[in-house]
Amino acid sequence: MRYITGLLLFCILLVLLGCAPQNRIILVPDPDGHVGKAEVATRAGTEVLDKEDAMTTVSSPSAKPTQVVKADPAFISKTFSEVLAVEPKPLVKFILYFEKGTTNLLPESVAQIDKILDVIKERNALNIAVEGNTDSSGSAALNDKLAADRADMVRDLLVSKGVNTDLISVYSYGQGNPLVPTPDNVSEPRNRRVEVIIH
Amino acid sequence: MKTLIFLSLFLIMSVLPVYAFSDAYALPSGSIGYVHTMKGAVSILRKGNVVQAAVGTPLYSGDLVRTEKPGAAGIVLIDNTTFSLGPNSELALTDYVFNPKEGQFSLVAKMAKGTFSYLSGLIEKLAPNSVKLGTPDATIAIRGTKLLIVVPG
Numbered sequence: 001m002r003y004i005t006g007l008l009l010f011c012i013l014l015v016l017l018g019c020a021p022q023n024r025i026i027l028v029p030d031p032d033g034h035v036g037k038a039e040v041a042t043r044a045g046t047e048v049l050d051k052e053d054a055m056t057t058v059s060s061p062s063a064k065p066t067q068v069v070k071a072d073p074a075f076i077s078k079t080f081s082e083v084l085a086v087e088p089k090p091l092v093k094f095i096l097y098f099e100k101g102t103t104n105l106l107p108e109s110v111a112q113i114d115k116i117l118d119v120i121k122e123r124n125a126l127n128i129a130v131e132g133n134t135d136s137s138g139s140a141a142l143n144d145k146l147a148a149d150r151a152d153m154v155r156d157l158l159v160s161k162g163v164n165t166d167l168i169s170v171y172s173y174g175q176g177n178p179l180v181p182t183p184d185n186v187s188e189p190r191n192r193r194v195e196v197i198i199h
Numbered sequence: 200m201k202t203l204i205f206l207s208l209f210l211i212m213s214v215l216p217v218y219a220f221s222d223a224y225a226l227p228s229g230s231i232g233y234v235h236t237m238k239g240a241v242s243i244l245r246k247g248n249v250v251q252a253a254v255g256t257p258l259y260s261g262d263l264v265r266t267e268k269p270g271a272a273g274i275v276l277i278d279n280t281t282f283s284l285g286p287n288s289e290l291a292l293t294d295y296v297f298n299p300k301e302g303q304f305s306l307v308a309k310m311a312k313g314t315f316s317y318l319s320g321l322i323e324k325l326a327p328n329s330v331k332l333g334t335p336d337a338t339i340a341i342r343g344t345k346l347l348i349v350v351p352g
Contacts (some may be wrong), residue, residue: 022351023348024335026347026348030319031318031345036345037341038340041337042338061335080347082286088281091275091279118295126235177321
């Protein structure tokens with residue numbers, strides 16, 4: 001009798017465990033088709049996701065994440081249909097380059113402005129981020145100002161071409177966000193730039 | 200003359216609030232992102248107050264974004280990190296700092312319940328270790344770029 005009660009309790013426990021909410025984490029390709037990497041950890045262990053649709057399941061903070069399996073595409077589309085439908089469209093990014101130490105656009109970047117205006121119109125853009133950057137030559141303080149001046153210049157240019165100023169958010173990252181990482185005090189044309197990011 | 204000054208002041212004062220309203224989409228300073236897409240009912244719990252979200256509503260560090268059923272939301276943070284939430288979901292934006300000038304970065308977010316997609320932004324490129332995502336049971340260290348997460352409520 002005691003044996004049967006024990007068995008019964010064990011079964012109930014199994015059912016409860018089976019019902020425990022399970023967090024599932026799936027690595028999927030980004031809009032460019034690139035598949036990255038993620039480590040899912042609990043107190044009991046870690047699993048690495050590094051392939052398309054790699055999935056691990058976690059049922060408690062003290063249980064090890066399950067061995068990685070490939071998620072069923074039908075499961076993904078069923079579970080995430082409403083999430084995938086609401087995802088913001090991938091951003092469109094333009095990079096405008098400048099003459100050294102100035103807010104003068106290079107000629108090929110001037111030619112990009114019309115394309116930027118087209119995309120803003122065509123997407124009916126909600127937010128346009130204008131982000132100023134410099135290379136690492138010169139002092140950080142001067143670069144902060146130069147980056148801000150470059151971003152302001154591009155904002156003013158877009159507004160003069162009819163873009164609603166309320167849609168534009170201006171940021172300045174000084175020399176802190178290089179496209180091509182360099183040591184300090186390196187003149188690098190590819191880092192002298194303003195990025196225009198359209199959502 | 201005095202009347203004229205008063206009149207112009209009055210006119211300026213009456214125009215200002217209208218201007219403030221037309222400013223709906225520009226991100227106020229200190230905000231960390233905004234609601235980009237929406238379906239159904241979406242609310243934001245901020246310092247104990249509930250704010251009904253609309254497209255363009257700015258977000259702040261510490262906000263809890265909550266969708267109803269039916270409801271869904273896509274949010275974009277200023278470094279272009281993107282979170283999308285399905286119905287009946289809760290995302291806590293526990294801590295967010297994006298300040299490349301000073302080299303300060305932090306993205307701590309907890310997916311408390313629901314369905315989510317996450318797409319990496321600049322912050323992960325500039326300071327991968329500053330990004331800490333979590334569910335109630337696990338922590339996720341991500342090195343790019345897109346994840347889907349489901350946390351049954």
